[in-house]
Amino acid sequence: MKLIKRDTDYAVRALCYFANQKKRVVNSDELVKRLKMPRPYMRKILQQLGRSGMLLSVKGQAGGFILSRSLDHINLSDLINLFQGPTQLSDHLLKKKPCPELKNCRLKKKLDRIENLIVSVLKSTKISSLLK
Amino acid sequence: MKLIKRDTDYAVRALCYFANQKKRVVNSDELVKRLKMPRPYMRKILQQLGRSGMLLSVKGQAGGFILSRSLDHINLSDLINLFQGPTQLSDHLLKKKPCPELKNCRLKKKLDRIENLIVSVLKSTKISSLLK
DNA sequence: ACAAATGATACTAATCAGGTATCATTAATA
DNA sequence: TATTAATGATACCTGATTAGTATCATTTGT
Ligand code: FES
Ligand code: FES
Numbered sequence: 001m002k003l004i005k006r007d008t009d010y011a012v013r014a015l016c017y018f019a020n021q022k023k024r025v026v027n028s029d030e031l032v033k034r035l036k037m038p039r040p041y042m043r044k045i046l047q048q049l050g051r052s053g054m055l056l057s058v059k060g061q062a063g064g065f066i067l068s069r070s071l072d073h074i075n076l077s078d079l080i081n082l083f084q085g086p087t088q089l090s091d092h093l094l095k096k097k098p099c100p101e102l103k104n105c106r107l108k109k110k111l112d113r114i115e116n117l118i119v120s121v122l123k124s125t126k127i128s129s130l131l132k
Numbered sequence: 133m134k135l136i137k138r139d140t141d142y143a144v145r146a147l148c149y150f151a152n153q154k155k156r157v158v159n160s161d162e163l164v165k166r167l168k169m170p171r172p173y174m175r176k177i178l179q180q181l182g183r184s185g186m187l188l189s190v191k192g193q194a195g196g197f198i199l200s201r202s203l204d205h206i207n208l209s210d211l212i213n214l215f216q217g218p219t220q221l222s223d224h225l226l227k228k229k230p231c232p233e234l235k236n237c238r239l240k241k242k243l244d245r246i247e248n249l250i251v252s253v254l255k256s257t258k259i260s261s262l263l264k
Numbered sequence: 265a266c267a268a269a270t271g272a273t274a275c276t277a278a279t280c281a282g283g284t285a286t287c288a289t290t291a292a293t294a
Numbered sequence: 295t296a297t298t299a300a301t302g303a304t305a306c307c308t309g310a311t312t313a314g315t316a317t318c319a320t321t322t323g324t
Contacts, residue, residue: 002223005282012239039284063290064301084133088135089135107262121249130243139312175270178270182270182271191269193267195269195270
């Protein structure tokens with residue numbers, strides 16, 4: 001089972017590329033060529049990073065994207081949340097319905113604690129620490 | 133995104149039920165009634181637990197399953213491995229092919245370290261600690 | 265012999281991941 | 295100001311994975 005999906009993975013690599021280009025505006029074509037990713041998919045990812053505020057987009061000819069903040073301020077959990085939704089260790093369902101005892105289920109509570117531990121590992125991993 | 137799929141989740145609950153029944157042989161009908169899970173699905177899960185050696189199956193009339201070892205000796209990572217395959221933070225692919233620089237990619241190395249951390253959290257969580 | 269259990273395995277349905285395609289909008293530039 | 299080269303928004307498609315079913319053979323207590 002994968003914890004990080006393709007889009008999150010690509011996003012990490014893209015952000016690292018931006019960081020290495022300093023404040024230069026980089027367009028999606030360049031990224032796609034350098035990182036060898038499928039163009040429309042990468043575009044979608046960049047748009048999401050833009051909407052989320054991690055990238056700043058420059059429209060029109062000669063446009064592209066720039067990092068809008070230091071990678072010190074973005075962590076793995078942020079990206080996972082953006083692309084994969086909130087990390088849930090277990091939803092603890094029964095036949096698609098929430099289990100009736102959910103409120104006071106000790107098992108669920110325990111699993112939630114473990115989940116918090118894992119999320120805190122992901123939160124403490126700044127993207128800047130992944131740079132070359 | 134869920135880290136624990138339905139089958140793993142059900143398996144945990146089933147194992148806990150067995151543990152509370154001590155050394156009694158419990159059949160799948162009883163489990164299904166108590167835990168309110170879909171019968172054929174639960175049967176499949178029990179069979180997998182049987183094959184893996186965590187449960188001991190008793191065939192024939194009046195048959196069923198018993199725990200074959202203490203829940204102290206089964207951890208969350210074991211179950212995740214059994215039902216969901218090995219935990220991989222990221223496969224770090226490019227268009228379905230392994231990225232050529234994979235061998236000496238610092239990003240991949242970093243992600244692997246984080247993965248080990250998470251797996252060690254899961255490994256250190258004994259199923260016995262999830263009992264009521 | 266029969267009933268009541270598991271074993272093995274093939275099949276199906278629903279959901280999600282990964283990606284495409286299209287058209288509108290924006291802005292530099294010739 | 296018309297063209298061109300970029301992004302914005304969004305709908306669609308396809309394959310893989312998850313979740314669950316169905317069937318039949320085998321084992322064993324009564
Ligand atoms: S088993 Fe029902 S909420 Fe945990
Ligand atoms: S980016 Fe290619 S192996 Fe990491």
